[in-house]
Amino acid sequence: METTQTRQTSLILWIVVFFWFAQYVYVPYQTTYLLLSHVSSNLVGVIIGAYGISQLFLRLPVGVLADLSSNHRLFIILGSFFAGAASLFRIFLPADIGFLIANILSGIASATWISFMILYMGSFTKGDQTRATSKIIMANNAGMLLGFITSTFLYDSVGMLIICTFSLAAGLIACILSFFLHATKPSIQPKIRVIDLLQVIKDKNLLLYSCLALVQQGVQMSTTMSFTNQVIQDLGATNRVIGFSSIIYMLSAVLFAKLASTKFLQLCTKKQWIYSSFLLLGIYCLLVPQSSSIFIVCFLQVIPGIGTGVLFSLLTSEALQSIPLRKRSTALGFFQAIYASGMTIFPVISGGIYDQLSMKAAFLFLAGTCFTAFFISLVYSCKGEGKSPKKKVS
Numbered sequence: 252m253e254t255t256q257t258r259q260t261s262l263i264l265w266i267v268v269f270f271w272f273a274q275y276v277y278v279p280y281q282t283t284y285l286l287l288s289h290v291s292s293n294l295v296g297v298i299i300g301a302y303g304i305s306q307l308f309l310r311l312p313v314g315v316l317a318d319l320s321s322n323h324r325l326f327i328i329l330g331s332f333f334a335g336a337a338s339l340f341r342i343f344l345p346a347d348i349g350f351l352i353a354n355i356l357s358g359i360a361s362a363t364w365i366s367f368m369i370l371y372m373g374s375f376t377k378g379d380q381t382r383a384t385s386k387i388i389m390a391n392n393a394g395m396l397l398g399f400i401t402s403t404f405l406y407d408s409v410g411m412l413i414i415c416t417f418s419l420a421a422g423l424i425a426c427i428l429s430f431f432l433h434a435t436k437p438s439i440q441p442k443i444r445v446i447d448l449l450q451v452i453k454d455k456n457l458l459l460y461s462c463l464a465l466v467q468q469g470v471q472m473s474t475t476m477s478f479t480n481q482v483i484q485d486l487g488a489t490n491r492v493i494g495f496s497s498i499i500y501m502l503s504a505v506l507f508a509k510l511a512s513t514k515f516l517q518l519c520t521k522k523q524w525i526y527s528s529f530l531l532l533g534i535y536c537l538l539v540p541q542s543s544s545i546f547i548v549c550f551l552q553v554i555p556g557i558g559t560g561v562l563f564s565l566l567t568s569e570a571l572q573s574i575p576l577r578k579r580s581t582a583l584g585f586f587q588a589i590y591a592s593g594m595t596i597f598p599v600i601s602g603g604i605y606d607q608l609s610m611k612a613a614f615l616f617l618a619g620t621c622f623t624a625f626f627i628s629l630v631y632s633c634k635g636e637g638k639s640p641k642k643k644v645s
Contacts, residue, residue: 256374259433263371264390266327266425266432270367271394272401273334273422274357277341277414279402279497281350282477283484284411290347296602298351299477303595305358307588313362314584318448318577323366328429330363335422341415358591360422365583368567370432372579381521381568385512388564392508396501403494448581451574457582459631460570461589463525466624467558467566469593470532470617473601475500475555478613479539479548485610486545496549503556511564521565522632526625528562533621540611 285295317323337356340349368387375383398421402414451457480493488496519527535554542548567586574582597617604613 255433260371260374262428262432263367264387266331266428267367267371267387267390268394268397269421269425269428270331270334270360271391272398273331273338273394273418273420273425274361274398275395276398276402276418276421277338277411278395278476279399279480279494280406280411280414280490282480283490283493285347285350286481288346291606293602293606294347295477296598296600296605298347298354299472299598299602300595301351302354302358302361303472303591303593305355306362306591307595309359309362310365310588310591311581311584314365314581314587315445315448317366317369317580317584318443319445322434323370324429324432324434326363326366327370327432328426330360330366331422331425331429333357333360333363333422335419335426338415338418338422342412342419345412361591362587365580365587368583369580373576380571381564382512384568385508385564388560388567389505389508389512392501392504392559396498396505399494399497399501403491403498406494407490443577448578451578451582452585454573454582456573457570457586459627460566461586463529463624463628464563464566464570464586464590465593466529466620467532467562467593468590469597470536470621471555471559472594473597473617474536474539474614475552477598478601478605478610479552482539482542482610483545483548486543486548488545492545492549496552499549500552500556500559503553504559507557507560508564509560511561520632521569522628524561525565525569526628526632528558529621529625529628532558532562533618533625536614536618536621540614 282295282299285298286292290298313326317326333356337353337360340353340356343349344352368384371387372380372383398418401417406414475497480496483493483496531554535551538551539548542551567583570586571579571582597620601613601617604616
């Protein structure tokens with residue numbers, strides 16, 4: 252018989268699946284839908300980037316509040332509600348303004364992702380944090396995958412408005428399920444001040460991995476969630492093929508997140524996985540705009556899947572490894588606020604470069620940031636090995 256803790260963690264994972272389904276079911280066709288609605292590519296970049304703007308400003312405050320109150324269930328309920336409610340604007344204002352407002356609301360919902368992760372990871376020991384992180388990110392990716400599959404097979408038949416209705420329904424289901432989570436109570440410890448919580452920002456380890464996550468998430472949002480779909484469409488792909496491309500990406504993300512929670516991860520050190528993944532992402536950004544085959548571009552989607560499944564799991568767990576348990580919501584809020592800035596800035600810059608120069612130039616910019624992240628993480632890895640020659644880097 253399942254223990255109460257096991258049922259709790261399973262319930263959180265189901266809520267995560269519905270939550271991210273609501274957040275991403277419309278994403279594979281968002282860019283092409285807006286462009287066909289005569290929205291400029293520059294404004295499309297702003298709309299996509301708006302998703303990260305609200306996260307940028309809210310994730311750290313939400314993290315601080317979560318550490319102060321420990322009421323993670325409330326944040327999960329509110330986040331799930333906003334995830335569904337955002338699509339009301341996509342349904343009733345199906346153009347640039349509606350999607351802009353909706354993406355801001357979706358960003359507010361994603362700001363509560365801190366509480367999903369902290370509540371779930373709190374059920375595991377310190378030694379199991381990487382495995383726990385991989386599992387909840389796998390559920391995250393599974394929700395996106397189901398969303399992509401749904402939109403791929405139904406978009407041509409039902410259109411964007413019905414797809415957004417699915418988003419609304421999934422968000423409300425997640426909200427209802429959230430009420431069945433056990434209420435969390437503050438641990439009996441001396442009262443902690445906000446200024447003490449904010450001291451985590453000085454942690455060099457947290458700063459480094461936050462900046463690396465900024466690159467990974469920014470590149471992902473600009474490519475697989477946006478302009479890669481446009482590249483495939485320009486090659487003559489149908490809406491269904493565009494959807495299959497997104498499915499390949501998300502399926503690989505789910506599989507690699509699952510592998511990241513197994514002994515497969517031990518084939519290399521964590522730092523080797525990190526810098527190798529950035530190298531692969533850079534190569535991906537070089538190859539996509541040069542490809543003349545839809546099949547090749549779809550096949551290449553496996554590479555950012557590795558980035559989402561393995562790289563992001565490791566960046567998250569490594570960023571928090573030196574943070575005290577009581578300050579982890581604040582640290583995770585800072586981590587997520589930093590990478591949210593990448594999700595905001597990168598699509599805007601890429602959209603601007605695309606407008607002024609070309610799609611190839613936009614991808615070249617993204618490749619350059621990946622290679623920079625590769626170099627930084629490689630140097631950091633070598634520096635760590637140099638300091639601890641008798642210990643295996645992990």
